[in-house]
Amino acid sequence: MPPFVAVIARLRQLRILLLLLGLGLAQTVTAMEVLRILAWPGYADPDVVVEFERRHNIRVEVSYIDSDDGLWNRIHNNSGKNFDVFAVNTAELQRYIDQGLTVPINLDHVKNHARQLPRFQDYKAIPGLVRNGQIYAVPYTYSDMGLIYNRKKVKKIPQSISEMWDPDYRGRVLAYNASNHNFSIAGLAMGVKNPFALNPGEFKMAVSQLIKLRRNVLTFYTTPEEVVKLYLEHDIVLIFGNYGMQQVQALRAAGADVGYVIPREGALSWLDCWVITPGAKNKTLAESWIDFMLEKTVSDTLTKRHGLANTITPFQDNSKDKIIWLEPLENYAKREALWSRIISGDDFEKF
Structure with missing residues (x-):
């Protein structure tokens, strides 16, 4: 066999070998x-x-x-x-x-x-x-869900969940985007007996409270990382800490001088x-x-x-501290439907 023919034959053998190995690896990956x-x-x-x-x-x-x-x-x-x-x-x-x-x-x-x-x-x-x-x-x-506050800009250390509605902080508050917790928070601010089991009258009052909250916050966040970004880019004074100490640690790591407190109504x-x-x-x-x-x-x-x-x-x-462990809710679908309307901008008169 001429040398060049032998080389071609060997190359073909090598290609076949590589193809077989590739098929074997592919099968291994597929089977994993x-x-x-x-x-x-x-x-x-x-x-x-x-x-x-x-x-x-x-x-x-x-x-x-x-x-x-x-x-x-x-x-x-x-x-x-x-x-x-x-x-x-x-x-x-x-x-x-x-x-x-x-x-x-x-x-x-x-x-x-x-x-x-x-x-x-x-x-x-x-x-x-x-x-x-x-x-x-x-x-x-x-984790508990307390209030995170800007040590340099709050009027005083927050004592109540209702301070999220403080008009002096309008546009400087961050709240969490969730139907379940927000109705319970409104219930705490309203002083209801059980924030997880709102009756029809309490639901109506909670809707009014949450519309007011929507007007007072800068925005409703979803992740701890989003909070850090918003805090660094805006004049934030108060944050509802859905992720608790996880958010405090993330903010402090970014250089924020923040404190954390359980409000007198308790923390979900x-x-x-x-x-x-x-x-x-x-x-x-x-x-x-x-x-x-x-x-x-x-x-x-x-x-x-x-x-x-x-x-x-x-x-x-x-x-x-007053820790309020989450309980099953009276109506998940109702809270979610109402919250979707609230955050989309519906006014109280439409409810």
Whole structure:
């Protein structure tokens, strides 16, 4: 065989070999299992995800949400089939269980729950986690939602949630864009007995209050990062801290001189948990993710980077403050529909 013919033959062999290798790699990538996570910002940082992928030789797809309404729509609209695991607070959790959008969790696959602080180990003592003797959620992180204030520009340290409506602060207040919390906040400002169970008369009053709030704020934000940007670009005095200390830490890291306070009416407080959808392709893998999230190094990352309390390591003691744990709401759809009209600019006379 002439030399050039031999070279051509060898090149053909090499091409065939590379093609076979490429097909093998493609099959490996295609066959790699995928875990689909729906979470809040900070709950699944890239390096944390990479470590889980390495341990289990899988791929993780993380999607983010920025409101309870958005979370509900993404899970409910697809019957939970588009994700395997998501994070939700205990009050919101109830409607997911009611609609069959979550499945019980086998704690035998979540060994690290034994590392959780005593107040979080007894799942039966935490309202909403257990239904008919089965565990539907594992606590992960929690926070109160107090008031963040600009130390240099407030007239005095805020004492009441009603100061968000202060006309002297018009255009200098940031509030959170969510139907559930805003009606409850209005309820607190109004002094109702139960801000999670508004009666028809209280609903009407709350609509009026929220229209006034809409006129007093600069805007309604969704993420902690958005708050930092708005604070640096505008003359902000007061912020409703939906993400609590996570926002305080982010603002201070950006150079903001801010304080944080629990108003005298109390602070709405959430406990977020990991849950599994009925559409989970590998339930055991989903439970492994939850177990991984409860490792001390992972939980500590949540606190050190994002200022969020975790259920493994003791955090700040708010026992002297009035903490109001979120409860299921009287009518989620009604709050969402009314809030959409309020934020779009409808006047009270149209309600």
